[in-house]
Amino acid sequence: MKKGFSLPLWVAGAAKSALKKLVGLPFENYELIRIPNEKKEIKIEIHSVGLLKDDSHALGISFARSGLDLDITQNLEIWTIAAFEKISCKNLVQTNLINIIAGSGVGIKEDTSEICISDFAKEVLYENLLDIIPEGFILNLEIIFPNGEFLAQRTSNQSFGIVNGLSIIGTSAETYSSASPDQLEEAKTELSNLVKNDFKGKVVFVIGENGLNLAKTCNVKLPIIKVGNWIGPLIVDAAIKNVQTVVLFGYHGKLIKLAGGIFHTHNHLADGRIEILVYLAVKEKVPFEIIDKLSHLDTLEDALLLLESFSKSIAEKLFQNLSNMIEKRSLAYVNRYVKTDMEIAAIIFDRKRKIRWSGKNGNDYIAYFQFD
Template sequence: MTKNMRSGYTTGSCAAAGTKAVLLYLQKNIISNSVSLNALSGEKLSIPIKRLTPLAGGACAEVIKDAGDDPDITNGVSIFTELHLNDTGNISFFGGKGIGTITREGMSIPVGEPAINLGPRKMITNVIREFLPENQGCDITISIPAGVELAKRTLNPVLGIKGGISVIGTSGIVRPMSEEGFKNSLTPQIDVAYAAGLFNQVFVPGKIGENIAIKLGLPKQAIIQTSNFIGHMLDYAAQKKLKSVLLVGHLGKLVKVAAGNFHTHSKISDARLETLAAYSALLGMDQSGIKKIFSCVTTEAVMPIISDYKLDDKLYPLLCQRASFRSMQHVYNDLTVGTIMVTLKGTILGMDENAKKIGRELHWNTK
């Protein structure tokens, strides 16, 4: 039987619900256990309010984040929304404890502002305008105390968001296991590096590639985590009009790219052994060697076979060249791609000429 996955609501929706709870109290003297509001998607939300605390000239509402069945790191944390009325007509947003501050250009929010994204700001503003006339404004302070520690498990430090997490949500709804949401959390890395003038960037699927890139002396701010979504990130890089991308990662990931697979999760694509066998045969490996490759489970297990046939110096550069070619083909040659493949221990197996050219432009240290 297929389980129906339960949706939840974003941190932005929690802050909007807290805003409505405070305004119900300030404007109508109502203390509500839950509030209803419209998500930016148009769907109706009913969000419980854990606590409302009156303050001098305002109030603060606490909402517990419910991410449904999505493995969201903010699930179950307290989100506090404090609101004070003002007579300026302006709606001003402030970040309390656990909310990060934007420190780099390239994000949708200006440098120096709290990391409260445009979607949540719009949702909160919609709620405020239900209650307040245009000539009356308010000061909104959002706090997520747990965010100080949670931020260490996000991309915020890479993006230059310091001191906490972001208040996010483009629709207001958390969809369980949302692949699109994860993809969209990765692309701002490209924006931040681009805004810093880095038009040649380094894409790494994980820690192995990142460690090699750092060892080579490549600029840390140019190193972009792609996870399994290499195709998605290449598409965005081309859209952003980057000059070049250097792919750096383990053979097991990037050999899939050489075969034209750009979503590299094992459940989506594989063909690792088939690709290694095909190119080994192209370079002269006999049937006995090909059979040995197909008897392996991992690409690491294939490496000694490649060495036995003395194909290391030919095969790995060829695979890198092919991964670069397929990547450039994927984005209609709108940018140059080079590839470096490495072992689990971080030893470089091979690279192509594009990789060497991009590396030199990034002033790498190959010694």
């Protein structure tokens, strides 16, 4: 499997280099990054480092090397600006010694304005920076992705309530392509292990890291497997393993592809989202002028907003039909390879991370998802 290192490691490398410069240590063109709870270090290349603002701040720069050709963060330029802040006597017991700041191009949560960073990314920073921070100080660490806001427009970040840039959501040190066949094998292995251990016959499949992150915020009473973009082959594998029910939980911009018979959902391989919605609109006899406007839009979210401005009831009916079609086409896909009466349920959320639609089967499983 083609692999590299995740974004949190490149951020940590730039941050460590900047911090070392700030305390007077010499520059090296690489940093050894320790991985939390693992007995290994990973060598991260550093582009440059320098002092700023009368030597009170230090800037470290790295370029992410995920090793994945289709990864949005491949070659991403990363700036980290480090500065110390003295702790007053009354705050000497403070345990949060690193203040992580979202700079330009770094995503924040729309509802709270907090930086969108995974627990793993925070752990990597703490693991590698804490022992360099002088006693009596905290570290203010600003992370900047100079091209992040532009690149974020090519992602589904906004669909998950993340605005202004790219999130730092890696959950492991190494990266794996969701378009790689080996990623499918990894998901199959996870499913095999699941069905061996007191399995109740039902499983939730989610697409990608953002979908997984959202699913984990629900008190889901079912096991969850991240399936990447290999949805179709993994559903077939589930049928072969005699899984009774697969719940497809995902963002409308991904799951709509299944309604059009596209069962590998990576954008570089196939899109067709607007075309599928136009087809549904034609079947529903939506006026031609609305269909014409739909056909010129770039995103499914824009299409939804257009339809809702025309008629909320028609928009709701179209997306309900879409949910049913996802279930129907998915089962038909599976039955091309193996005869099964496995149940496939679809539950779809929108850009505000709210569950909006479900298919006829999906209606029976919404109660399994409880948002905080």
